Amino acid sequence: MHELLLAAGGPGPVSTGEAIAFWILGPVALAGGLGMIFSRNAVHSALWLVLTMLSLGILYMVQQAPFLGFVQIIVYTGAVMMLFLFVLMLVGRDSSDSVVEVLRGQRLWAAVLGVGMAGLVVGAVSRALTDVQTANLNGPNANGGIGNVANVGKLVFTDYLFPFELTSALLITAAVGAMILGYLDRHSKGTKHTQRELVEMRFRGEYARPGSLPGPGVFATANSVATPALLPDGSVSGESLSRLIDTTASEELSGDVTSVAGSGVAPDAHALVPGADRSETEENR
């Protein structure tokens, strides 16, 4: 590969620093790509891809294109991958890939398109390594004598203005589409109510009761949801007990019952002493 690079390097050989950078960053980028494909966890995949993008960005910088390198880091690593991560994190950390084929013929088409894509990439790269004369970006007279950044800016806003605007139109279309799909008109009927509307509806009697259900009784001795709230006359408020708890087997709540009754284990100062017999405590719980 190094010899190929040397052979293709039009004006001037590849410097030692660039070669070192290539031989470090190249394997790292490759490892990132492989890691992205082979890791089971979606977030790990995304992180491997970040590694690849970072190495590519640094490779651009080494090859005298600092603007491209930093834009690669800001746009791809900073914005695009961050949004990916954002969604992946919402999906949940324990969800792994399913191996069941959901779409019919997906694997076949994936294989065909993958091979086609690989062919295209190999063709493009082999042509870049043999036919294309490399332009030297280094030195004061390169880039039209005004430097990489100024030149990129000039070209984007003159010769390549139309493709540039087309790209932004594409992005805006996507953004507007997402907004329309996600938009909820609050003023139309049958949608989510505001807080104020909900309060008024509650008082109008459209709900079972105007306020919320009474909470469980929280006393100094217990903060369990199984503890019922007491009404002013001392009787138990049935509404404060969750239906879920009513259906729970009584053994599961026995710990809470003992703690409310005060017959459980009291805090013991010797509990932290190593060697103290704690099996008794365990049994009581």
Place this chain on the structure above:
Amino acid sequence: MTRAEVLADDPIWLILIKVVVLFAFGVVMTLFMIWLERRVVARMQHRPGPNRVGPFGLLQSLADGLKLAFKEDIMPAKADKVVYFIAPVISTIPAFVAFSVMPFGGRVSIFGEQTYLQLVDLPVGVLVVLACSSLGVYGIVLAGWSSGSPYPLLGALRSAAQVISYEIAMGLSIVGVIITAHSLSTGDIVNAQANFELWGLKVNSFFIPLLPSFLIYVTSMVGETNRAPFDLPEAESELVGGFHTEYSSLKFALFFLAEYVNMVTVSAFSTMLFLGGGLFPFVGQDSVLNNGWLQFVWFIAKTFVLLFLFIWLRGTLPRYRYDQFMRLGWKVLVPVNLSWIVALVAVRQLRSAGWPLGPTLFFGAIAVLGLIALSFALPDREVPDDEYVPVTGGGYPIPPLDLEVPTETPKRRRQTRGSRSRRRAAVTAGQSASASQSQEGSNDGNV
């Protein structure tokens, strides 16, 4: 030789010295800022603040840091081990890297070697700072995700949304500076400000002509560093500690370090972009006040003004609600910034086309005011006028939430008017008393 060429000529030992000094600068500034913040906020709240360790309590944060290092390092059972370990490192390293492009001072001679007080001067220096801040978010997001617990995850999601939104406002406010300075290089931006005159006065800074950009930058830099009043990712009343809830010991210390180094970075960046870097205002670049080492002093002084602003905001303002915060970012800062950039470009273009600036601005302002007046003439959205009176389940009307209880009933008023003619002299002295009496009376009547 230009700044970049001088810096590229630095020998290895000088580069190493600069790297070590930059790292030490970041750490010392963190220790000092924690102390300063606690002292200043304490003063604002009428209490002494840390004053035991060292003179004026200066060594307090060092003691805290040492204590943190000896704390137990806890790895939660459900944590993703590798990511949990590297997250604090990812958040700390970019914070320090951003220092490398800051032009701390002018041209100096160190051990006989001519150089600038700056590590590198890249043609895209401004983008380096932006890239570092966008990489720093990964630390926060991954820390929240890898902890395997809901509060850190929520904090991390908030933080990701916050930093991405405010980075847009931040990047747009930098555009104004780049248009004016014609460069993305930090050194060139400072040099451009050195020649900047306003009405014959050498202001040596961009913040007066680019005031909207400056204000937006200052707002968004507070959001970008997750500081009060925008510290929603670590809102302790809602999310325990936010993304670093599960962290302890040195890993927690690294997050702290990253936060404070980020504060210093964005303040220094703002100094460089808007406040003229190390230049002393009102004098030329060749003045004694602007020699290389003194520029370093002015740079630090300007940075500290902004750092004090951070502390002041924290001591003064309550935390924003999340939706208000997002509305400020997307619906105020970004549109204002975009229209400001368009106006700036228009003014520059008209000036270079030979238009006189004064009349152009005057007629431009008239046109904008006319548009605003026209917008008032547009009909408002029709508000549906519902006639119903809210009633309770029992059928009684509900009093409105903003009900004002009248102090006098009509009947009572008629009675007092009748008696007033009889005891007119006593009215002025006993007015408030009679008013409160009548209010009590009306309350009794209602009950």
